[in-house]
Amino acid sequence: MAELWELSAAALRAAIGRGEVSCHEVAQAHLDRCAALDPRVRAFVTLTPGTALAQADHWDAARARGEALPPLAGIPIALKDNFCTRGIRTTCSSKILGDWQPPYDATATRLVREAGCVLLGKTNLDEFAMGSSTENSGLFTTRNPWDLDRVPGGSSGGSAAAVAACMSPLATGSDTGGSIRQPAALCGVVGMKPTYGRVSRYGLVAFASSLDQIGPFARSVEDAALLLQALAVPDPLDSTSLPVEAPDYRAALTGDVRGLRIGVPREYFAEGVHETVRTAVRRALDLFCDLGATVEETSTPHAEYGLACYYIIAPAEASSNLARYDGVRYGIRADNARDVIGMFEETRDLGFGDEVKHRIMLGTYALSAGYYDAYYDKALRVRTLVKQDFERCWERYDVLVAPTSPEVAFRIGEKAGDPLAMKLSDICTIPVNMAGNCAISLPCGFQDGLPIGLQIIGKSLDEATVLRAAHAYEQAANWQPRVPSLSP
Amino acid sequence: MAEATGFEAVVGMEVHAELLTESKMFCGCGTQFGASPNTLCCPVCTGLPGSLPVPNRKAVELVVRTALALNCEVNRACLFHRKNYFYPDLPKAYQISQYDVPIGVNGHLDVRVNGEMRRIRIRRVHLEEDTGKLLHVERDTSFVDYNRSGVPLMEIVTEPDIHSADEAREYLIALRRILLYIEVSDGRMEQGSLRCEPNISVRPRGTDELNSKTELKNLSSFRVVYLGIQYETARQALALEKQRGISLGASATVPGQPPLKVDVRDTALTQETRRCDEPNLKTVSMRTKEYAHDYRYFPEPDLVPVTFEEAWIEGVRAGLPELPAARLHRYTEEIGLSEYDAGVLVEERALADYFDTAARAYGGDAKKIANWMQSDWLRLFNAGGRDWTGVRVTPDALAELVHLQDEGKITGKLAKSVFETAWETGKTPAAIVQEQGIEVVGDEAQLLPVIDGVLAENERVVADIRAGKVGKLNFLVGQVMRVTKGSAAPDVVQRLMRDRLGLT
Numbered sequence: 001m002a003e004l005w006e007l008s009a010a011a012l013r014a015a016i017g018r019g020e021v022s023c024h025e026v027a028q029a030h031l032d033r034c035a036a037l038d039p040r041v042r043a044f045v046t047l048t049p050g051t052a053l054a055q056a057d058h059w060d061a062a063r064a065r066g067e068a069l070p071p072l073a074g075i076p077i078a079l080k081d082n083f084c085t086r087g088i089r090t091t092c093s094s095k096i097l098g099d100w101q102p103p104y105d106a107t108a109t110r111l112v113r114e115a116g117c118v119l120l121g122k123t124n125l126d127e128f129a130m131g132s133s134t135e136n137s138g139l140f141t142t143r144n145p146w147d148l149d150r151v152p153g154g155s156s157g158g159s160a161a162a163v164a165a166c167m168s169p170l171a172t173g174s175d176t177g178g179s180i181r182q183p184a185a186l187c188g189v190v191g192m193k194p195t196y197g198r199v200s201r202y203g204l205v206a207f208a209s210s211l212d213q214i215g216p217f218a219r220s221v222e223d224a225a226l227l228l229q230a231l232a233v234p235d236p237l238d239s240t241s242l243p244v245e246a247p248d249y250r251a252a253l254t255g256d257v258r259g260l261r262i263g264v265p266r267e268y269f270a271e272g273v274h275e276t277v278r279t280a281v282r283r284a285l286d287l288f289c290d291l292g293a294t295v296e297e298t299s300t301p302h303a304e305y306g307l308a309c310y311y312i313i314a315p316a317e318a319s320s321n322l323a324r325y326d327g328v329r330y331g332i333r334a335d336n337a338r339d340v341i342g343m344f345e346e347t348r349d350l351g352f353g354d355e356v357k358h359r360i361m362l363g364t365y366a367l368s369a370g371y372y373d374a375y376y377d378k379a380l381r382v383r384t385l386v387k388q389d390f391e392r393c394w395e396r397y398d399v400l401v402a403p404t405s406p407e408v409a410f411r412i413g414e415k416a417g418d419p420l421a422m423k424l425s426d427i428c429t430i431p432v433n434m435a436g437n438c439a440i441s442l443p444c445g446f447q448d449g450l451p452i453g454l455q456i457i458g459k460s461l462d463e464a465t466v467l468r469a470a471h472a473y474e475q476a477a478n479w480q481p482r483v484p485s486l487s488p
Numbered sequence: 489m490a491e492a493t494g495f496e497a498v499v500g501m502e503v504h505a506e507l508l509t510e511s512k513m514f515c516g517c518g519t520q521f522g523a524s525p526n527t528l529c530c531p532v533c534t535g536l537p538g539s540l541p542v543p544n545r546k547a548v549e550l551v552v553r554t555a556l557a558l559n560c561e562v563n564r565a566c567l568f569h570r571k572n573y574f575y576p577d578l579p580k581a582y583q584i585s586q587y588d589v590p591i592g593v594n595g596h597l598d599v600r601v602n603g604e605m606r607r608i609r610i611r612r613v614h615l616e617e618d619t620g621k622l623l624h625v626e627r628d629t630s631f632v633d634y635n636r637s638g639v640p641l642m643e644i645v646t647e648p649d650i651h652s653a654d655e656a657r658e659y660l661i662a663l664r665r666i667l668l669y670i671e672v673s674d675g676r677m678e679q680g681s682l683r684c685e686p687n688i689s690v691r692p693r694g695t696d697e698l699n700s701k702t703e704l705k706n707l708s709s710f711r712v713v714y715l716g717i718q719y720e721t722a723r724q725a726l727a728l729e730k731q732r733g734i735s736l737g738a739s740a741t742v743p744g745q746p747p748l749k750v751d752v753r754d755t756a757l758t759q760e761t762r763r764c765d766e767p768n769l770k771t772v773s774m775r776t777k778e779y780a781h782d783y784r785y786f787p788e789p790d791l792v793p794v795t796f797e798e799a800w801i802e803g804v805r806a807g808l809p810e811l812p813a814a815r816l817h818r819y820t821e822e823i824g825l826s827e828y829d830a831g832v833l834v835e836e837r838a839l840a841d842y843f844d845t846a847a848r849a850y851g852g853d854a855k856k857i858a859n860w861m862q863s864d865w866l867r868l869f870n871a872g873g874r875d876w877t878g879v880r881v882t883p884d885a886l887a888e889l890v891h892l893q894d895e896g897k898i899t900g901k902l903a904k905s906v907f908e909t910a911w912e913t914g915k916t917p918a919a920i921v922q923e924q925g926i927e928v929v930g931d932e933a934q935l936l937p938v939i940d941g942v943l944a945e946n947e948r949v950v951a952d953i954r955a956g957k958v959g960k961l962n963f964l965v966g967q968v969m970r971v972t973k974g975s976a977a978p979d980v981v982q983r984l985m986r987d988r989l990g991l992t
Binding site: 082083084090092097100102103104106201202203204205206208209210236237238239240316317319320323324325326328329330340341344364367368369372376 | 531534535536537538539540541542543570572574576579580581582630632782784785786789790791792
């Protein structure tokens with residue numbers, strides 16, 4: 001029999017339902033796996049074995065009493081450490097929050113708990129989700145389970161690595177410019193950014209409010225669909241949460257993509273996207289044709305401006321969102337400051353890392369009197385153009401297919417001296433955040449043993465079609481191996 | 489030196505009013521004044537990481553209500569912006585406020601100043617959230633109370649149309665009265681729920697110059713606002729004279745109650761924020777505006793724009809009560825009250841409502857109701873500290889009292905004592921009259937036996953009268969009044985007595 005940690009969430013849930021395995025055993029198996037591997041992978045900022053076993057025991061007791069179990073009862077999960085967890089340290093991988101324990105749960109935290117998930121711990125990220133490798137974490141860098149000398153991608157690199165290394169079957173992430181999809185691609189797992197407004201942001205520590213969106217990580221499309229189902233609940237605590245009930249995502253996984261109209265925007269295959277990646281995506285498109293979908297080249301002419309606009313809008317919002325870390329109410333506080341302004345300045349200087357400071361300065365500048373129109377306002381206008389590109393596509397296509405990341409996982413430190421190269425990692429994912437659409441990344445091959453990601457982009461609120469396409473491809477392609485060997 | 493032309497103040501008024509909502513602007517926390525520090529707060533109003541705002545619809549409605557009452561155009565959408573600045577009482581380091589699309593714009597309020605109507609234009613009415621409060625307990629230590637953080641706050645800004653301390657005072661009184669009438673604010677300056685910040689500059693009279701202005705903050709009452717504007721006007725006029733070497737007829741002494749004496753060393757003209765030093769009756773500089781913040785306003789991404797349906801706005805308009813100016817007009821033009829009497833009644837909405845209800849219940853000449861209210865009613869009301877819980881005479885009871893008087897059932901003198909009893913006890917005038925047996929008896933069938941009895945008992949007096957000493961008739965009438973304990977109608981007794989005695 002396979003190890004428990006190898007099983008998908010769906011398989012584990014079925015086994016638990018049949019009484020073949022207890023939630024406690026499932027939790028313990030994953031905790032053991034974490035204990036064995038995480039010292040090398042370093043996916044977790046905080047492990048919560050006590051919470052995990054208590055929650056697992058809770059569901060075992062419920063089953064013993066004959067109660068009906070919720071859809072993800074006993075399934076381990078890891079939460080990105082920018083999800084507020086009541087009474088459990090939430091760091092955003094920043095020194096500035098110290099050992100802050102939120103007095104409340106994020107809506108997403110509550111939803112996965114109510115769905116039955118068992119919390120294994122909180123995962124590493126680039127500080128405040130700003131980065132594409134976890135090298136900007138204020139705590140440590142997470143390793144890619146396929147090659148421990150390489151980055152897992154980011155910012156949700158800890159969650160992607162935890163799922164890839166089978167330390168957890170499920171994890172959550174947040175995606176502001178690609179922070180779920182790019183690490184999913186680099187770690188060879190499935191990661192989805194739902195439509196903006198599909199999942200409540202309440203309790204997700206904000207980076208760029210108009211772009212941030214929570215989504216699932218899993219090793220299969222079906223598992224991602226199960227977790228999305230738990231997360232996609234309208235929330236009165238988030239004004240931007242859309243008041244739309246989610247359809248049954250698992251029911252959408254029919255395996256049938258006959259007649260599916262796929263658009264392939266040529267801008268995503270431009271120079272800078274590695275040849276191997278382009279080839280892998282083209283092969284995936286061939287497979288879609290074989291499955292009965294139609295594939296046609298198209299264009300989203302403003303996609304190339306997405307990155308530039310993103311680096312105005314996201315830092316601008318971040319400069320405001322991160323202004324609250326002033327040492328007054330929580331986190332660290334600089335001692336011996338002259339006065340209150342001095343305390344603000346010294347606390348922020350001590351607590352924030354370079355990338356965060358860099359973006360705060362960028363955003364402050366973009367919003368300053370005299371520059372607002374030239375930068376922020378103009379970026380908002382171009383954002384509308386990016387959005388309109390997609391709207392035009394939806395007149396002819398059901399989904400768009402593109403690479404997720406222009407290249408496979410790079411070596412730790414490789415881009416440390418080249419911030420622009422680092423930022424280009426998100427060139428294929430950012431336009432989707434700008435438009436607010438949904439998109440998924442799933443494995444579509446390997447280059448020298450490193451996974452390549454396929455991105456499928458869908459209309460607003462049409463996660464079901466994206467999942468259906470991804471699932472059909474996944475089943476037909478059946479890429480192996482799915483689990484890294486993690487040999488030393 | 490140029491000839492003295494005189495000078496005038498140019499004042500724009502910013503008023504902040506906390507709205508009368510049960511809960512805060514963006515969360516469900518309560519808004520009561522005076523609770524223990526930090527007992528009315530949650531992740532949202534303390535700006536914890538991850539928290540998000542959800543707008544209070546009631547607060548939005550109250551601002552629309554105010555905008556309509558101040559004759560504003562109401563924008564069809566409610567958009568919020570972030571105003572970014574660092575301060576310990578501002579937990580998110582930005583205030584959610586409104587910027588280029590306030591709820592109301594281009595309104596006005598007409599006020600009477602020294603017998604003359606002046607129109608003060610309202611530039612904007614917008615909605616924002618209040619900040620917390622700093623408590624300075626000792627040197628080098630401050631605490632923050634976030635109970636007030638996130639309380640809905642409305643800002644009402646005028647054009648620079650105010651030209652004297654008198655005008656400023658009348659504007660504030662009229663504005664506060666409207667806010668109370670339409671039940672959006674409790675108007676309590678002493679609790680900080682209403683705050684006034686005048687922006688003041690001075691120019692030679694007859695010019696349209698706009699000189700450096702000072703903003704006055706932390707003013708605790710309308711009186712302090714008034715004194716502050718008076719002081720600033722004189723101080724800036726002196727500064728202008730000094731700066732330009734001209735004479736505007738400014739004086740360092742401002743007569744009044746109390747008289748003000750400008751500190752002539754403090755007459756530089758700079759853009760700055762000042763506060764009132766109340767004990768010393770002067771204004772002093774707080775900080776100069778050269779360090780003005782760049783607030784980096786941008787649209788609040790956590791909130792989606794709220795759009796208003798035309799019908800909804802009209803519904804809010806229809807829900808407005810009759811406003812003070814309209815009432816004053818109705819009282820003077822339709823009822824015929826004097827400007828002064830009408831003014832006393834409209835001063836407080838509850839008073840005017842009481843009057844209207846009583847007048848409606850009475851149905852006759854409303855002036856009679858007004859007369860009662862102006863005299864005994866207000867005397868007792870004021871004596872009770874204008875406390876409505878002490879008002880036990882209902883509008884219906886007041887109407888009943890005037891009716892009793894009209895019907896001749898009680899005399900004017902009795903009516904006064906009946907009213908006082910009613911005020912004390914809450915009993916209706918009819919019940920009091922009956923209880924005390926003081927109803928006037930004018931019924932002949934009841935009075936004749938009494939008169940005959942008095943005549944029989946006083947044969948000598950009757951004989952004197954018949955002999956021509958008609959003056960003694962009053963004695964007999966007095967006897968009837970004694971027997972009836974004053975309840976007999978004196979004129980009826982007089983007439984019946986004369987009939988009996990055969991006098992013409």
